[in-house]
Amino acid sequence: MVLPAEAGQNPDNQLLANQTWERCLAVIKDQISSLSYKTWFQPIVPVRLYEHDLTVQVPSQFFYDWLEEHYSTLIRNTITSIIGESGKLYYYVASEEPALTPPEQPEHETLSSLSESARTPFAPHVPFRTENLQSIRNNLNPRYLFDNFIKGDCNQLARAAAMAVANNPGGTSFNPLVFYGGTGLGKTHLMHALGNHAAANGKAKRIAYISSEKFTVDFIESVQGDKVTEFSSYYRSMDLLIVDDIQFFAGKEKTQDNFFHTFNALYQLGKQIVLSSDVPPKELHGLDDRLISRFQCGLTADLQPPDLETRIAILQKKSEENSLELPPNVIDFIAANVTKNIRELEGCLISILARASLENREIGIDLAKDVLRVVVNDIRTPLTIEQIQKIVCEYFDIPVDLLRAKTRRQEVVVARQIAMYIAKDLTNSSLKTIGMHFGGRDHSTVIHACQAVEDFLKTDNNHKQHIEQIRRTIDLNK
Numbered sequence: 001m002v003l004p005a006e007a008g009q010n011p012d013n014q015l016l017a018n019q020t021w022e023r024c025l026a027v028i029k030d031q032i033s034s035l036s037y038k039t040w041f042q043p044i045v046p047v048r049l050y051e052h053d054l055t056v057q058v059p060s061q062f063f064y065d066w067l068e069e070h071y072s073t074l075i076r077n078t079i080t081s082i083i084g085e086s087g088k089l090y091y092y093v094a095s096e097e098p099a100l101t102p103p104e105q106p107e108h109e110t111l112s113s114l115s116e117s118a119r120t121p122f123a124p125h126v127p128f129r130t131e132n133l134q135s136i137r138n139n140l141n142p143r144y145l146f147d148n149f150i151k152g153d154c155n156q157l158a159r160a161a162a163m164a165v166a167n168n169p170g171g172t173s174f175n176p177l178v179f180y181g182g183t184g185l186g187k188t189h190l191m192h193a194l195g196n197h198a199a200a201n202g203k204a205k206r207i208a209y210i211s212s213e214k215f216t217v218d219f220i221e222s223v224q225g226d227k228v229t230e231f232s233s234y235y236r237s238m239d240l241l242i243v244d245d246i247q248f249f250a251g252k253e254k255t256q257d258n259f260f261h262t263f264n265a266l267y268q269l270g271k272q273i274v275l276s277s278d279v280p281p282k283e284l285h286g287l288d289d290r291l292i293s294r295f296q297c298g299l300t301a302d303l304q305p306p307d308l309e310t311r312i313a314i315l316q317k318k319s320e321e322n323s324l325e326l327p328p329n330v331i332d333f334i335a336a337n338v339t340k341n342i343r344e345l346e347g348c349l350i351s352i353l354a355r356a357s358l359e360n361r362e363i364g365i366d367l368a369k370d371v372l373r374v375v376v377n378d379i380r381t382p383l384t385i386e387q388i389q390k391i392v393c394e395y396f397d398i399p400v401d402l403l404r405a406k407t408r409r410q411e412v413v414v415a416r417q418i419a420m421y422i423a424k425d426l427t428n429s430s431l432k433t434i435g436m437h438f439g440g441r442d443h444s445t446v447i448h449a450c451q452a453v454e455d456f457l458k459t460d461n462n463h464k465q466h467i468e469q470i471r472r473t474i475d476l477n478k
């Protein structure tokens, strides 16, 4: 069994990796379009250079597959020209566990009971290979931070608790801190962010992040290699132990037993434990009651599917991270259609970028529709400013043209202000775009209108009722 080594990354090594990768990028950049370069090469992070082996980190398995399918020759040639004939490139997929090698004779809790992804070594052909990189920064993914974790009502408690614990591991009553929620809602991201933050502020020296599947595999190997004591004492020496997806402990009695003792040892020493699960702890089947009651003695915080605003903010952030500007209507369109899972939201974004770059297409609604057709059964077109104008005008019984005209008739002014206010609230359009839809008015007029409506809302019940009724009609038209 390979126990996570403690040595961190050697700074010289990191510097060399950065320099070498920079030289590779300079070669690559000249040979592909700028969009492809931004989409597929900028997100790659150099990790280390050891002799002729350069290791880089890619954001996902999908990303790796894409690189291999479309750019393997380019990358191979570049590596050969920069590092030489013996140069090799190793990949590390950020969001996944490192490759595992199953032991020959699994015993009791067998590896065959683990998921395919935990067992299959990751695409091992040169120059694309992964290796066990557990030693790197305690297994924490440096890309998952609080800074790029978007706040929303859906994750408010979980995020606040994660932050509190990261600032004072073991020192709050949130011990253990348990996150639960469906897949793709940010549990893993938040746990890494917590770990990275605690590592950066020096509040926890020894930190380990591990999934329960990996913990199980390592435990089985430690039993086979007669190294259970080393295994146990490693995890029991942590200041902060983060275990992801504890639902996979279900039915693994011996592993659970070992984890129970690890949990108790850490807890008694006042060390911090952070866990995640896809259901609330009390609904975890196949887990020992003793463990479940331990999990419930701290704080359990849920992550819910994101609301529209949060989905839009996430898409904006992700496109920013990829140095790309997505038109607001495309962001609205994706956000309106992909509602339940943030991973899927990101997947759509990547697919759109990929197709734009490979098919040389403009990033617009047509392309977004083509991509989303594969993911979503019933594509919804997001609310447009024109629809809002139509509904508001029907409500006040005035012709839509008047909203764009110069008239200052009182009822038109009120309708115009309300339509602007709702457009600002319910679409992702900029003030400038909203102004354009109202006869080319200035963005300051839109600000003024929104302010006027907000003032009315505080003082005027009639106004409030108009707006509530209009919103209900909009909801019905969705």
Ligand code: ADP
Pocket (backbone or CB within 6 Å): 148, 149, 150, 151, 155, 181, 182, 183, 184, 185, 186, 187, 188, 189, 190, 314, 342, 343, 346
């Ligand atoms: P889970 O562990 O709950 O299945 P992940 O943490 O792996 O979900 O999140 C899936 C993807 O969505 C990740 O790429 C993550 O960065 C992103 N993500 C989830 N929540 C947020 C958020 N609030 N802000 C930004 N990105 C998020």
Ligand code: MG
Pocket (backbone or CB within 6 Å): 187, 188, 189, 244, 245
């Ligand atoms: Mg996860």
